[in-house]
Amino acid sequence: MFDSRHIQTFAEVVRTGSYAATARDLGYTQPAISQQMKALERAAGTPLFVRAGRGLRLTDAGQVLARHATGILSTIATAHGQLKAITRLESGRVRVCAFPAANATLLPATVARVAAAHPGTRVELLEEEPPDSLRALREGRCDLALAFSTGHGGEATDADGDSDSDSEGGLIELPLLDDPLMVLLPAGHALAGSSRVELGELERERWIAGCRHCRGHFVAACAEAGFAPDIAFATDENLAVQELVAAGAGIALVPGMTLPLLRHTGLVARPLAPAVGRRVSAFVLEGHETAPVTALLLRTLSEAAADMERAASGSPRPEA
Template identity: 30%
Template sequence: MLDVRRLRLLTDLDRLGTIAAVAAVHAYTPSAVSQQLAALEREAGVALLQRTGRRVRFTAAGRVLVRHAAVVLNAMEETTAALAAVASEPTGLVRVGAHPTAVRTVLPAALVALGRDHPGLELSVSELDPIAVPAALRDRRLDVALVQDYDVAPAAADPMLESVALLDERVYLAVAADAPISDLAGTRDTAWILSTPGTLCHEAALRVCRAAGFIPRARHHIDDFDAVLALVAAGQGVALVPELAAAPRPQVSLIDVPTRRRTRIGYRRGAAAHPAVAAVVTALRASAAAFELVQVSVRPPVSSTDIAGRPR
């Protein structure tokens, strides 16, 4: 019989590419991972990997098993969720991941509601860039997390994960209020404030600017949007800011940009019916909806240069 833990190592090898990377994720030594994969080959009765020095490649049988392993692991997740649903009240540790903007806005009310309605849950929140979320879910470092992409930088489908919609936001070009800029094209020779290279927001900004026909000239790299807006107000450059982070500032004008930021609530495939996961999803969606209603009620009329922020 095939060992489920070893199947997980095999799928991780397919995703990560090297035994060393798999070992790092699981806090094993590379030798231990190799031994577990060799044991899986004995269980399967066929060679799964071809070894050339330190490199490994999947055999045809290995590729077949990787495809079927994903089905098995998803079924195990679904089975765990079904067993947990037998309990009358969700309990236990739930590890939640979120990007910084959501931690400041949507997440607090959701945590309060979960603590009130489900006192048996132990909630642990980690702040991380959306680009790191899928791996954290697959590696079981998180149970529920906010998965994000932009329409200019769409996320690739992942057979091990599924998600439900949470927010769909406008994206604005933030410029100093007295700057003679009316659109993206006007920033071609302007200094930019970009996120750290390797983050989703950095990649989205690059793609938006390339679509407008230029590569942005980075002066600063800042990930906190409050700090970004403060620098824009101080005339230190222009930046892209999503609606959820677009706090009103009299020294800053926001100009509509033809792109959207999309946030979804992600979890491992098969876990949707787990009571703890379902409770977190319900609380996050209720919090996002309530935040939207509050923002709509105080929002001034919008024009292309108004300052406004509202999740949609």
């Protein structure tokens, strides 16, 4: 059975090429490093290094172990992170990792409701675009992730778009809302008075593109409409997109959930025909969905998302 500390030291020896350099980097003595490597070789049942001048060369067995060492250490780190996540949840503390639009719209309403009803629950917010948010979840750096999928090739999330469970990654998905894309136009644009805009009508426009995942969705939608967009600018900043469109530098596709953030009076947002959108979901690690604080947050997110969809459609909120 391998000792994880020995594997970590082995990986460092492979990186530095010598026991002496590894000892300096890890703060051990050189004999201590040598003893750890001898213990690892005993566990492996074969030599892992041979001398090559003043350095070391991996044996065939050593090369095999070196190929697996990074994965072994990554798995251990992920397990450690997930165990820490359980400790956080048991103490009533939950870390949420979401993309910027969700952090600016869906999460504030959710956090406010949780704080009002359960003041002892602490919600901490992180910001990452998918799939980085899902990677943070798997590694235990957060307890719940908000991500989106588009339905085009190259999903923004790395979860299975057709299932509530990502069996390979051990994730549970809770779909929250369908988020339509809107075309953002200057108020004086020829199509600003249209109730809906066909994407093909915008073939000759200059465009402001968003984050790299949103950009991929946008380019794929344009390809389906029969053209390649002329992207003049690219920015992740919602206010920058608004200012660029208002200044006449181009037009943009923006998620419908960001419309409450529309502050510029010189802009109009129009839905696309046919509709183009993405699905926004919450993800948790399998087995963590039953933790009281996670269940509370999932329930509150679902309520806030339903309110957001009702507000976008103009429907009144049902009486309790």
